[in-house]
Amino acid sequence: MSYIKVGQDANGEDIKLHYTDQGSGAPVVLIHGWPQCHEAWTYQLGELPKHGIRAIAYTRRGFGNSSQPFEGYDYDTLADDLKAVLDTLNLQNVTLVGFSMGGGEVARYMSRHGGARVAKVVFVSSVTPYLLKTDDNPDGVDKSTFDDIQQNLAKDRFDFLQTFGKQFYGEGALSKPVSQAVLDWSFGMASLGSHQATVACAHAFAETDFRPDLAGIRVPALVIHGEDDKTVPIKNSGDRMKNHLPHATYITYSDAPHGLFITEKEKLNRDLIDFVTGTEVRGGQVS
Template sequence: MSYIKAGQDANGEDIKLHYTDQGKGAVVVLIHGWPQSHEAWTYQLGELPKHGLRVVAYTRRGFGNSSKPFEGYDYDTLADDLKAVLDTLNLQDVTLVGFSMGGGEVARYMSRHGGARIARVAFVSAVTPYLLKTDDNPDGVDKSTFDDIQENIAKDRFDFLQTFGKQFYGEGALSKPVSQAVLDWSFGMASLGSHQATVACGHSFAETDFRPDLASIRVPALVIHGADDKTVPIKNSADRMRQHLPHATYIVYDGAPHGLFITEKDKFNRDLIDFATGTDLRGGQTQDS
């Protein structure tokens, strides 16, 4: 396994991030969502390198085979971890892709580190611009929704993860977008995360306001979201990104759930390859597909 050092924990132990580096060419860095690991990008890691792209994916601290410190799950620290990946591998002109919680790392990195090394950014099913409903964010999600998540994690984290996985991929009484094997695989990934990381990251993505961070982004941007996303509803996220990234290309996948990198993998891979290679995606306008 390959690891990158990202500072030290409170006890002076090195924090190591598990990563993979595939292919040659223009660089794409993939940031996974909560509560999985970089292994979630399996269909992208298997396809993008075939198209002249070097693909780097790493696992956030606290999850998968990365170090699991007790602290350090705020977005400033997570953005610094991303910087460690980019600096250690000396990556340049990067297409930075954040899925779900990972969209927050993209936004915070761009403001905190001045967008260094980044050529373009993509927000996929992302939690940006600000999920929590507050007085100055009336279109957010009510706090009770996030309180329920934390309560269910505390009660039985593994049962929560199984239920969450079904919603993640849009499974319902009459809808089976993925196999039981995919659900089992996803559960296995999520169960490797530490309890503390799962809890703390749940607070971070729910409660962090990324609106000031988005104002710093000047590079080409892509926003992709599923119209039927029940995990990060489009009305609370991507629909509002238009206010903050008016220059971005917006693509809505009709009928797609949160985990569209699996359920819509062929379409998603094509769009991501086009974006990373500099293709003007669909004229830079909002599109349904």
Template sequence: MSYIKAGQDANGEDIKLHYTDQGQGQTVVLIHGWPQSHEAWTYQLGELPKHGLRVVAYTRRGFGNSSKPFEGYDYDTLADDLKAVLDTLDLQNVTLVGFSMGGGEVARYMSRHGGARVAKVAFISAVTPYLLKTDDNPDGVPQSVFDDIQANIAKDRFDFLQSFGKDFYGVGALSKPVSQAVLDWSFGMASLGSHQATVQCATAFATTDFRSDLAAISVPALVIHGEDDKTVPIKNSGERMSQHLKHATYVVYDGAPHGLFITDKDKLNRDLVAFATGSSVEASK
């Protein structure tokens, strides 16, 4: 396994991020969502390098085979971890792709580190611009929704993860967009995360306001969101991103759930390849 050092924890132990680096050419960096690992990008890792792209994907601290410190799950720290990846591998003119929680890392990195080394950004099913309902964000998600998530994690994290996975991929009584094998695979990834990381990252993506971070982004941007996303509803995220990234290309995947990197993998792969290589991506009307 390959690892990148991203600072030290409170006990002076090195924090190591598990990563993979495949292909050659223009670099795409993939940032996974909560509560999985970079292995979630399996179909993108298997396809994008075929199109003259170098693809780097890493696992966020606290998850998968990365180090699991007790602290450091705020977005400033997570953006610094992303910087460690870009700096250590000396990546240039990167296309940053953030899925769900990973969209927050993209936004915070661009403001906190001035967009260094980055040529383009993509937000896929992202938690940006701001999920929590507040007085100045009346269209957000009520705090009670996030309180229920935390309560269910505290009660039985593994049962929560299994139920969460079904909503993640849009599985219902009459809807089976993914197999049981995919649900099992996703549960296995999520269960490797530490309890503390799962809890603290849920707090981070629920309560962090990225509106000012998005204002710092001037590079080409792509926003993709599933129309039937029950995890990060499109009205709270995708539809609002155009208010903050007016120059972004906005694409809605009809009927797609949150986990569209699996359910709509072929379409997502085509759009990511086109965006990274400079071809046009057809915006939704």
């Protein structure tokens, strides 16, 4: 397994991120969501390199096989970790692709590090621009929703993760968009994360305001969101992104849940390939 050192913890131990680097060509860095790891991108890692794209995915600190320090789950630190990945691999003209929580890393990196090395950005099912409902963010999600998440994590994290996984992929009484094997696979990834990282990152993506970060993004941008996303509702996120990134291409996937990197993998792959290679994005249409 390959690792990139991004710093040291309070005890002087190295913090390392597990990553994979597939193919050659235009570099794309894939940033996974909460509470999974980089292996969530399996269908993208298996397809993008066939189209002249170098696909790189890393696991956020605290999750999967990356180091699990007790601290460092704020977005400034996570953006610095992303910078370490780009610098260590000496990537240029990168397309950053952030899914869900990972969209926050993209936004914060662009403001905190001036968009260094980045040519394009993609926000998929992203937590941006700002999830928490406040006086100056009335279109956000009520705080009680995030309080429930924290209470359920404290009560029984593993039971919560199993239930969360079903919502993540849009499973319901009459809807089975993914197999039990996919649910088991996702639960396995999520359960590898440390308890502290899982809890702290839930606070981070719920409470961080990315509106100032988005204001400075000038590179080409693509926003993708599922219309039936119950985890990060489109009305609280994707629909609002057009106000903060008016130059972005915004496409929605009809009836798609949060975890569209699995349920809509062919559409997502096609749209990512088109955007990275400079072809007009076809809005998820697969021929």
